[in-house]
Amino acid sequence: MSMKAVVFRGPYDVGVETRPRPTIRDPTDAIIRVRLAGICGSELHMYRGVQKTAAGHIMGHEFIGVIEEIGSDVSRFAVGDEVVSLFSPVCLKCWYCKQGLTNRCIEGVAFGTQKLDGGQAEFVRVPFADGTLHLVPPELDESLLIMMCDIFPTGYYGASRAVEGLLTQHQSPLTSLRDSRPVKVSLKGQNGYTNGTNGLTNGQTNHITNGDAPFDPLGSSVVVCLGCGPVGICAITTALSKDIKTVLAVDSVEDRLAEAAQVGAIPLNLSRHNILEEVMSRTQGRGADAVIEVVGNPAALKSAFELLRPCGILSSVGFHQDELPFTGLECYLKNITMNFGRVPVGTVFTDALECLKQNQGALKNYVTHELSLDEAATGFDLFEKRVARKVVLRV
């Protein structure tokens, strides 16, 4: 039996072709009849020819559908279940999956590549279905649910690592001055600071205070999000949901900045603002407490580094292919903490879904273009030119 599928033919060339319908290959497989497929920003690396690859595979790693057929070892799902897929299979059995590090699952290959045909098609084969699929939650519109395949968990992860880094920094015995009495540094000659040899209790984390309200490490932090494409908007939404009050959103596309403002960030246009000055003016000249970098090029990474205060957190989920644009000396002098890489989407799925549900009102106009599968080439073109914010294909 045959089906329609969006095939990668080469840079700037995708089109609908007739392909054989996939069948069960391994007993852990499921075959999905696709209902909705997204076009993701990370596909643009391939589409633009920046990420070199052979041609001929079916595109797409964002899809929702109905289970058409399951292998004999699939235990969590039945034929007819409505499901949403992760962008990459999760085997649940390898060492990494057992640690929750599903981003490095040894079976992990992205859908929509030479190694695994994707979901911009009428049908798709899903390996390790028990780990890779989730039941469609009833409370969420499909056009938002498609974000759960990749971009919302990715943004969620970028923001969460920034928040986690700030909390660790402020809660850790490594970086809090701890004392049985708060230190009153403003009272000259009478400060309550006792030295390291007496009065100290392990595990207490009283910061130095001036007798003011308790220090609020997240609420007082300034976080920058570099890049306000789909993943950036998800990261901003997450950061604000996790008690960061000030998120500066940086991009050069006005429509994206408008969306960033809509979800609660302060928009800064690269072509109109001096970003470094804006950040410094809001942090008494120190720099941002954390930067979430979702762009994936050296200029963004360099900017992230420069915008950070000493001891700041750089959370990078952008896909980088070049040298790092800062030196070991700069890292040492900045006392920087950096995280890189892709989201463990299998692990964060549930928390990210909860966050998306809570913010669905602000994101309800997020998908700007719903096209038919036959219009995929138009969809890629609109998205590549940044005319569309998010494109989904109705199958």
Add this chain to the structure above:
Amino acid sequence: MSMKAVVFRGPYDVGVETRPRPTIRDPTDAIIRVRLAGICGSELHMYRGVQKTAAGHIMGHEFIGVIEEIGSDVSRFAVGDEVVSLFSPVCLKCWYCKQGLTNRCIEGVAFGTQKLDGGQAEFVRVPFADGTLHLVPPELDESLLIMMCDIFPTGYYGASRAVEGLLTQHQSPLTSLRDSRPVKVSLKGQNGYTNGTNGLTNGQTNHITNGDAPFDPLGSSVVVCLGCGPVGICAITTALSKDIKTVLAVDSVEDRLAEAAQVGAIPLNLSRHNILEEVMSRTQGRGADAVIEVVGNPAALKSAFELLRPCGILSSVGFHQDELPFTGLECYLKNITMNFGRVPVGTVFTDALECLKQNQGALKNYVTHELSLDEAATGFDLFEKRVARKVVLRV
């Protein structure tokens, strides 16, 4: 009045000279009559001419002594107090000090540099005495206490950041598969894994299990320490104290490896072992869970990167002056977490001191050479040639 002091005259040239005795300059100063001063590995960067600097200053950022004189704003100490100094002043008043990030205190300049004369002298001026000095604890021998100025807190910090990174990774909702019931992945078709839409409780962190004992993220981790000089030994001691059971200690100097084995690590000689193979054979081919890098050159940093498993933690306290020897693509693909920079010694002092006290037995032969101040040149020479493990100068 004059005094004797060890003066930096240029690369490989230090010597005792007569200098004016320091006096109170600011009301937060104290003048210390030095009793014991250490020669620290980080001084060798300057001694060897690698770290370029003008000449003429007094060396030394490790010292213990008695308060001879205090400024009018010093409130925690009195003349006659026996004190140990941090390697760099801590003002307690700036934003960074208030956050516990004393490593980036805006007044922080290292003793023993062009900016601030050091403690290898009969007397030394200590700025911001209230934050920079600690009372000498009675339970510790002076030859071990000298380690508290810099090297023990530095090693403690390197190890603690690695441990903290591993704990965060395993306790975080970001990286643990959470479920109301443990998942029995070994029972095909009967696993208890429920999907993301039901049965999940926020904050629970049950890892997938096979019905075995609870997962022990620290006890089962393999941590590598690159460099077994003074700081490396302190890092190894800390890691083992913090429930890491397997520390692989890498160096090329047999005496250092013997000391690493003495404190409980598995010694690996760079010139006799294939380090990558040794690490891989102990981790089922994955790589180390965390690497503590204390060497401070690109080869060590490159090795640290290569030895790490995906999602591993690189905790670097080495002083780096070169390009980073790995690319953005490598960072992305490894999903790496990295920390760089110097210890917030003012903040970790108390916890590090507790750890040192608990391990003083294993470290009791740590200082191999106690010389007089007049013999400082010999001390630098022995230390630079790695004949001495640790040299202190009795004043």
